[in-house]
Amino acid sequence: MEVLVKSNKILHVLEVKNLWVETSKFPILRDINFKSYKGKIKVIIGESGAGKSTLGFFLAGILKNELKARGKVLLDGMEVFPPLSKEWKGKKAGIIFQDPYSFFDPRERIFNSIKEGLLYHFHLKEKEAEEITESWLTRVKFPEKYRRNFPHQLSGGMLQRASIASVLSLNPEIVIADEPTSALDPPLRRGITEIFREVARERYIIYITHFIDEALEIGDDFLVLYGGMVMEETDINFIHPYSKLLTSSILKKGEPIKPSVGYSPHPSNLPPGCPFMERCELKSKECKKIPPLTRHGKTILRCWNVP
């Protein structure tokens, strides 16, 4: 396998280049470019309609049939586009959804569901599949006494742990987590993010969330989407006005609220030029044209007006 070599150090990179995802009428993702490094958690943030889940579904190889994708995906320097094969789904890339109840067959016990996944993807003996299932459920701290329960007998947090175990049991290189904690209360959320921290070392983790505090806590670097476009790709140093708007949504006792104006646009109804223009404090005449992605130190940015 070809890998990227930089200063004698092997860089394991998942790279998305010029990715467009479109319906027959309008684009949902427009010219997406980013890199994710093995062992680091790449967090994707943005509001509804930004294209976060579409990007996650694309990487997991489960894009809806009616959507057309074009662009390049490179894994460790090797082109893998389009990621749609059986080998890709599950074995190479696994996805964890917001609603864990939709992940499992309601008629199958949790333990058996995970085991069946293993038997489907690998030539394993029943005993081996059972051992792997046990070990992953233990790793995500899923209590032993509930392992033979049906999904409806478990709480959302417990079931989310099981869905993580199920995805990780296939040992995928890429794990996409699409708002895995949205339906959970704070202690459960923290428990789930802790699991991702633990399993990130050997994997590419793409973590989609709309909880900004959670994003800042778990993320090693960030991709900020708006109107189907990358607005910023950065480590913690956000400089794009939209990223600043998102990060300012964490309330601080004693500090006044600065509510934003307007809403994120639907992809079918994007304004011409920079999609964020209408809500932007820095907007200028130039924003009527879409700004290119430019590099500012460690940050890659789409804005005409950030100095």
Next chain:
Amino acid sequence: MFLEMKGITKSFKKFKIKDLSFKMEKGEIVGLVGISGSGKTTIASMLLKLILPDSGSYLINGRNALSIKRKDFSRIVQGIFQNPARALNPRKKVSFLLKEPYLAHGKSPDDLEIKRLLESLSLPKEVLNETPNNLSGGQLQRIAIARALSLRPSFLIADEPTSALDPTVQIQIIDLILKLNRKEKIGIFFISHDLNQVFYLSEKVIVISEGIIMEMGDADEIMKNPHPYTMYLMKGKFSEANREKGKCPFYSICPLAKEICRDSMPELKKTGENHLTRCHLL
């Protein structure tokens, strides 16, 4: 005007609200927090009379709220919920949805009143001609709030009104709730998973576990000296229960638990000027 619950109990198959007592003045913001399944929505539903308690009393200004006719009650207490789309008829235009509460009460709203509502909620007048499916989550929640406020109630029960919204829109709704509280002196009962939001907004906070109040009082006092369970909500990570269930609802997880917590339910005790805590160890 005040709203009061005294010794309320409500039993379901696997869950029980036990001896719920608290008071809320008009113009106050009271927050309610607890993990999933702790009884938050049951309390909101009882405050709105959507479900009735098994025993105890629910009073509004000292009068039995359960004996107040539905029409009169809806002029005093109104509610908004997590999913505003479910609360709005998808086939009706916003102009009708905003007039509906007035019509239900035999009033005919003038355009000026509707305009005032739209302005106070920062909604453009263009939304009047739209149906709910053409509007964003934030706009729908504003319309749900507009409907709830159209009868000028004294109390608004807000059950997770921001949890389905984008972070920027959450802030817009929080800002709106604060403004309504300050301008119109509406009492807000604010339920959320987001402790940051609850403590930002609320003067008083109630913390609940398994249908039992673990702690209540001034938000600042709770922040300074939280119950171990509140601390768990603020900073804890879910872990498998360390031990079997005890009389104190937090016994199985509590890092400070002792034998007494297993054997007897602690009373709500005064631990500050305006702070009650249910813990043997504080």
